[in-house]
Amino acid sequence: MATTANRDERAADKRRQILDAAIRVFARQGFHSARVSDIAEEAGVAYGLVYHYFDSKDQMLNELFTERWSLLLDAIRQADSQLDNPRAKLGAAAGFIIDSYRHDPELMKVIIVEVTRAANSFGRTHLAEIRQAYDAIAKIVADAQRAGEFRTDVSSEFAAMLFYGAIEQLLTGWIFEVVPAADEDYDSAKALIVETICGGLEPRVAAELPG
């Protein structure tokens, strides 16, 4: 049963092991102050081996980001195609992001802090991918506008910005413990974020305010 495939498999494991160590180190120290030697140590592996599996420190972060972000894009697009009203679609999108954080906070911290919010470094590199998420959200909004379910005086791109920005800020708040992050907070956040943003996007029914 021992074959070359065996060797490949062990090699793939080592690669994963290094990548997982990188997640932990990047999450703990930030990409910039993470030394490659820290990653090697965290992975229990010699310094040079990191460069056997990866071309550079950057490549590791790029790979971590792209791997996860493509799941996110799939999730949004699937929500768009399989659900039938904008609230459910946006709720599924927000829910996926929030669940990603709940289940894998270190990876999501790295992705948000080091890529998505790092507009001058990796954010630039991955701008096209990040934009695809905005676009997918904007498409949901635009369709809802066409169906008369959302007001049309807010451009769909603008609405997508607000929606995505609100979610990202919320995760950032959790990551840096500015805002409480217990199990019940995640669930209520999912509901309230959709409620609030969609509430603002749906046609107003002229509720006169006091004053």
Add this chain to the structure above:
Amino acid sequence: MATTANRDERAADKRRQILDAAIRVFARQGFHSARVSDIAEEAGVAYGLVYHYFDSKDQMLNELFTERWSLLLDAIRQADSQLDNPRAKLGAAAGFIIDSYRHDPELMKVIIVEVTRAANSFGRTHLAEIRQAYDAIAKIVADAQRAGEFRTDVSSEFAAMLFYGAIEQLLTGWIFEVVPAADEDYDSAKALIVETICGGLEPRVAAELPG
């Protein structure tokens, strides 16, 4: 009329000149890849003079941030105390931030990209100051909730996060040209951001949706 004060004044000018050059260089290259020599060159000043006026490269960014952020905090608090309904208050806050960007895009780019969004570096250093902005917004929301003008099932801190996050994302979109930024966009953004977020925060008047 020429006295020691004259000298002090010239010195203060030089200091400003260096700080202004730093804004331009940080905006153009980002803090990390901005070398102190770039700043000196941009300011038309010898390398060493930068260290005559500033302790470190970090100090320059800290000073730029704090100088502007305190204006922002004042503006939010003033809006809170001088206006009488939450829409106007939040509108003034959003308006101030948007106008800051309109009038001084380079400085605002630096503040947002290098501090506010840079959660692992300067964002950490200034977390307390940034938090004060969230808190000031949350206070506006909390007061409105107490007055029955905003729904109470969304916590005020949560709402503040959404509101601030939406604005910051919008500015980020402008900064990186993901979203159009012409004069009319600034004005409509002010109105729509308040309209959308407040719309979501005001009590719903049970508008039944189709489907």
Add this chain to the structure above:
DNA sequence: GTCGCTAGATTGACTGGTCAGTCAGCCTGA
């Protein structure tokens, strides 16, 4: 089964480039 043989895995000392920050001394205006 066991014995070399080889490709690929693994090691870690070393190098090269980059800059922030220092410092010894010059210049100038009061």
Add this chain to the structure above:
DNA sequence: TCAGGCTGACTGACCAGTCAATCTAGCGAC
């Protein structure tokens, strides 16, 4: 005359990435 503005060459620390050497697991030969 001299305080303090101003100069720019220099240093020391840091670290990503290289590389030559070593190890090991699988493979065929016998």
